[in-house]
Amino acid sequence: MKTPPISVCVITFNEEDRIRDCLESVKWADEIIVVDSFSADNTVKICKEYTDNVFLHEWPGYVEQKNYALNKALNNWVLCLDADERISKELKEEFERELAADVIQHNGFIFPRRSCYMGRMINHGGWYPDRQLRLFRKDKGSWAGMNPHDKITLEGPKKRLKNDMIHYPYRDMRDQLKTIDNYSTIFADQMIMKGKRLNILLLFIRPPTRFIETYFWKRGFLDGLPGLINILAASFYVFLKYAKWYERERRGNA
Numbered sequence: 001m002k003t004p005p006i007s008v009c010v011i012t013f014n015e016e017d018r019i020r021d022c023l024e025s026v027k028w029a030d031e032i033i034v035v036d037s038f039s040a041d042n043t044v045k046i047c048k049e050y051t052d053n054v055f056l057h058e059w060p061g062y063v064e065q066k067n068y069a070l071n072k073a074l075n076n077w078v079l080c081l082d083a084d085e086r087i088s089k090e091l092k093e094e095f096e097r098e099l100a101a102d103v104i105q106h107n108g109f110i111f112p113r114r115s116c117y118m119g120r121m122i123n124h125g126g127w128y129p130d131r132q133l134r135l136f137r138k139d140k141g142s143w144a145g146m147n148p149h150d151k152i153t154l155e156g157p158k159k160r161l162k163n164d165m166i167h168y169p170y171r172d173m174r175d176q177l178k179t180i181d182n183y184s185t186i187f188a189d190q191m192i193m194k195g196k197r198l199n200i201l202l203l204f205i206r207p208p209t210r211f212i213e214t215y216f217w218k219r220g221f222l223d224g225l226p227g228l229i230n231i232l233a234a235s236f237y238v239f240l241k242y243a244k245w246y247e248r249e250r251r252g253n254a
Contacts, residue, residue: 003099005030006135007073008081011065013037015083016046018168023050025086026079035069062150066143078138080152084168085113091163095135098161107156108136115167118226125220125231126213132165133158146190148183173233180237188244192252198245207239 008029012019013036023032023046032051036044037059047054057068070078077099081087091111098109112129115122122128133141133152141154170176191198211231214220220227 003096004077004104005075006077006079006095006099007031007033007075007138008079009033009035009066009069009073010081010083011035011037011062011069012039012043012047012083013059014039014041014043016041016043017171019043019083020046021086022081022083023047025088025092026081028092029079031073031075033069033072035065035072037065061147063143063145063147066150070138070142073138076138077135078141079135080143081134081165086166086168088164088166091161091165094161094163098159105157106159107140108133108152108154108158109161110158111135111161112164113167114164115169117170117230120223120226122223122227122230124218124222125215125227126218127220127223127230130167131160134165148186173229176233180233180240184237184241184244187241188248191245192248198242198249200246203239203242203246206242207235210238211235 006029008026008031010019010022010033012034016039026032027050032053034047034051034054035057036047036054038056044054044056053072055069055072057065059065060068066080070080079087079095094111095109098104098106110131110133113132115127115130117127133154136152136154136158140156141152143150144153145151170179214234215228215231220231223230
C-alpha cells in the first residue's frame, strides 16, 4: 500500500556546516520546508539545492519558529527535525512500514535519538534512548513547552519505534559553551518574566545532584572521558541557569 505523503520541517540559522547532511537524510520526503532566521552564511543557498520551500522569518523563539514552519507544510503527516539531526536508513524504512498499513492507528510516532559527542556515541547518562516525538499528524499536534526546551503536544495515540535518529548536538566545546550560555540566559529571563522566585538552595543542590544522577545512577561513566566531560558541562549548565536567575533577581531589586 502507498504511504501518505510526508512533509519535513527544519528551522535553521547559520548551519552551513551541517544542514546538508540533515537534508540528505530526508531527501526522500514528498516536501521539505526550511524556515531560516536570516543566516549570514551559505545555509539558505544549500537548502535551496533540496527544496524551493525556503522561508526567511525573524527569530521569535524555538516554539514559535517551529510552529511557523509546521504551518507551512502542505501534507498532514509531518516530520520535524533540527539541523543537527539525521534520519537513519533503518528509521526511514520503519516509517514506511508503519505508514503503509491499511489503517494507521496512531497519530504520532516516538523514536530514540542517539547523540554523538566528541566522536563517540553516548549511550548512558540519560542521553539515550532520549525518545523524541517527531513524526505526527499535523491536524493533531503542535509545538509547545517553554523555550528553549520545546516539545510536541499530540492528541490521540502514539507508538514507539525502535530505530534511531542520529544527533550531533555540538560542533566542539566552544559551540557547547555557547549553547549553555544561550540556553541558561533564556531560562533565567523566562523565570523573571513569569514572576517566579528563586529558592537559593537550588543553586547549591541541583548541579551536584545532576552530576551524581547522570554519572553514577544513569551510568554515564560507561561512556568514558567524553561522557565525563559532557556530564560536567551539563552540570555547569544547571549551575549557570540558576546563577543567572539569581543575578537577574538582584538586578531587579537593586
